Amino acid sequence: MTKPMVIAVAAVSVGGKTTITKKLKDRLAGAQALFFDSYDFEGAPENITEWVEDGPDYHQWELDPLMEDIQSAQHAPFLILDYPFSYKHERMKPWIDYSVFIDTPLDIAMARRLIRDEDKQGVEEELNHYLNGGRKAYLEMLHSIKPDADLIVDGTLGVEDIVEHIIKNLPSEHH
Known part of the structure; x- marks a missing residue:
């Protein structure tokens, strides 16, 4: 059995993680995908804004279900x-071979959030949440997650261009 190349896709909230993950899965032959939001993790903070304000502890999240699913996907060429x-997250780090950060400007992410969530909350409520603490969570991603990435991709590019850029920049033995 060969171990798949595990590619982690990170971005700010509504920065394109899910869309790019799905497109990469479609473009990379035999790839599988796992989605963070599909899990209910023990230790996950109830309020992300407060978690960031308190000094985010990434190890608070019990990621065992995700790590078990990664281990189960050992037959795919890409995950x-x-x-x-x-x-x-130190326990998750050894499972990741390549980390991509989609650098989506905060104004674009906010516009996408307003479009996506328009039925759930009013525009004024979303903007107040952003101004009263939510912005700190976005900035945490830019200050802590982005510098760790192996590849930073311009989030203003179109989906196909982002996917192509990622594929072209994978370590040469994998594409």
Whole structure:
């Protein structure tokens, strides 16, 4: 059995992680994908804004279910993770071979959030949440996760261009 190349895709909230993960899965033959938001992790903070304000402890998250699923996917050539923490969680770090950060400007992420969540909350409520603490969570990603990435991709590019850039920049033995 060969171990898949595990590619973690990180970005700010609504920065394109899920879209790019799905497209990479489609483009890389035999790839599988796992999505962080599909899990209910023990230790996950109830309030992300407070978690960031308190000094985020990435190890607070019990990621065993995700790590078990990574271990179960050992037959795929590629495993794409929609995973926001890059190399910050020490127990998860050894499972990741290549980390990509989609550098999506905060104004674009906010516009996407407003479009995506328009039925759930009013625009004013979303913007107030962002201004009263949510922005700190976005900045945490830029200051802590982005510098750890093996590849930083311009989040203003189109989806196909982002995917192509990632594929072209994978370590040569994998593409």
